Amino acid sequence: MGCVSELGSSATGGLTDGVAVELLLARAYLNRVAEPANIPVWKLVRDHGPLEAARMVRAREGGDDVLAATAARHDSADPEADLSAAQRHGLRFVVPESPDWPHFAFAALERTGARRLVQWRDEGRRVRVGSGEPLPPLALWVRGDADPTTLGTRSVGIVGARAATAYGEHVAAELAFTLARRDVSVVSGGAYGIDAAAHRAALSAEGTTVLVSAGGLDRPYPPGNATLFERVGESGLLVSESPPGCAPHRPRFLTRNRLIAAFSTGVVVVEAAARSGATNTAGHARTLGRPVMAVPGPVTSAMSVGCHELLRRDLDPALLVTSAADVLPIVGGLSEVVDGSAGVTARAPDRRADPRAELDQLDPTARRVFEGLTARRFARPDEIAARSGVGPLEVIRALPTLDLAGLVETSDAGYRVHERLRRRQPI
């Protein structure tokens, strides 16, 4: 604990703004002492707060589950060293108490985490093997100019195979370039193949790209992508849940994938082998309620098998997308949807009309979509789809009609019933 004074307030000022050093050290300790997305440790922090949770872990309190999860490192973890290393490597340490914590992106993980906690208790505290638990992280290490708080809005996960074909890299680059030009942030991992093709294209479009690494940000993996990490760390955002020095081992890739899903408004799988990392990311996206899209490819290519599996799922099949024009309405805001429809300015809705009569004029699908809206909270198209039982694409097509009719209000956060309808009658 001797390093705390060395870090000092000026030093931590470069790490994260306006957060007490004790809190940073507690979060850094908790972030190091257990593997990411560990249910007992997350629950401990949730129940007791980070300061008390860190004290309990150090004192070997908190129950058997916590003890098991932290046994390997509860003595060796050295948060001061981690924060110092982060400073040396130009990383910021972002915690939920920081002003730039991506609350919007992690709102879905907070929800799924709470649900998972109940399930975990009900199942006798068994932990799922082989995939990351859908919990928010305890802290993040980041580098770059992009604002983490905007993550999850107007952003697209572009994921796929390391051993991508020329076809896959071409499609990933085409999607990333065009979407980045339209101010959609690209989110991906740091691997060869689809990940790298997407980042490079977004960089060349001078757009924002977000690279979520499974290991510490001082150790770019694979090393051959070190220059790519460097470039993303300058104009975009490098993000990792792993403290500096951490090697990226397999479980960390799976827990990392939930962050890619959380940071994306929707996820596109470009090429993927059967049961691959990309299909794992797609699974996280489904869990979080993010639309999953997949690009088809030749059936003769092993690299398209995973995409075709996603497209033919009986439950929640992926949306088939063939170009950025297909993806934009799904990850963009309402403007993208309305831009695509004719006569937007020509037909002003009659605001004096009786709302009930207006609703009666809607076709059955638009009516169902309207009924899937919430009165006060803005909802995203995928949530409206889930609530209304109407397919996501149909929802996206129906929303401009509702908007032109003056029945909905929109914001970056989605759609809700128009104020004039709410005032006059509860819906």
Added chain:
Amino acid sequence: MGCVSELGSSATGGLTDGVAVELLLARAYLNRVAEPANIPVWKLVRDHGPLEAARMVRAREGGDDVLAATAARHDSADPEADLSAAQRHGLRFVVPESPDWPHFAFAALERTGARRLVQWRDEGRRVRVGSGEPLPPLALWVRGDADPTTLGTRSVGIVGARAATAYGEHVAAELAFTLARRDVSVVSGGAYGIDAAAHRAALSAEGTTVLVSAGGLDRPYPPGNATLFERVGESGLLVSESPPGCAPHRPRFLTRNRLIAAFSTGVVVVEAAARSGATNTAGHARTLGRPVMAVPGPVTSAMSVGCHELLRRDLDPALLVTSAADVLPIVGGLSEVVDGSAGVTARAPDRRADPRAELDQLDPTARRVFEGLTARRFARPDEIAARSGVGPLEVIRALPTLDLAGLVETSDAGYRVHERLRRRQPI
């Protein structure tokens, strides 16, 4: 009418067995005098029978619609000449009164035709422009050894672009070869590209292949495929609704497409441009309740645009298939489905058990599938899917379970509630 005696019974014996010459001549006249799939003419035959219908057309009776449909040829049509030409070219003339009329394949067209008739009356007798009406043909011209009565059972339509890519031809050939080896009849048109690739592969597998031509069978179109027509006419089946000598013009391709759909247990679109002939065939298949499948391809290929459109339809999207193994359970009989599941012979159902208790043990999906069965009539998986609201693939997966449990009976025509359940209680 002077040629009737020349044809004689021995001559017509080669054309079609056991059908009165007058009937053949009447059908040949009606088949020639109007374009195929003409609603007023079909209605006339339906209401009055072919002999009286032919007399009425010749006498310019039957109403304005019939007159308009037959005005161009009601004098020039020469059924004796058509039957003579057919004999010269080795064709048989098959009519609904013939023992080898494909009643099974056309049952769906009889249903859709009857529905269309009601709609046509309700809409003031307007005729749809640009696509073939879903009516059964009045007669067929055929050549080849394959039995027309088996058409529509264990058969697959493989359709796609003329300007197919090497990828598309490869996939079409692979599907046709493997399915033909498994005794699935291949059905397609006579065009270059996907059609020809499918027929050639089925021929090389020594399977049955059915070529449905838009023009007269004495005029192979395109002429470059004349040898292919020849080979199919030897070991498979050449079929046309057009009398000998008829040139294939565009409307005939569209009306021809409904026959490809009718002859197929399910239709696979391998490569297709947007709004192409193959997507028209897929539309007919949907109308007839035949499963539509599509093979995805590179999104960079214009020849895959039509397939991707079919796969992303909001309503009735095509099933994504990547290999013959995906297609076989959909176009094959129950044996294909059961072959794929483990332990078929090991678990004999206990026939003494109480049926109600057995039903209660089913999972919810299987239970819904069972409830979608009809008691006396055999239903195909796609019909069961429509009745139960369970997806076609899930229906296909659930049926072996129901069969192993002794809850269903099967035949070539599909599935129904097992007799032992029907006897003991009405379901």
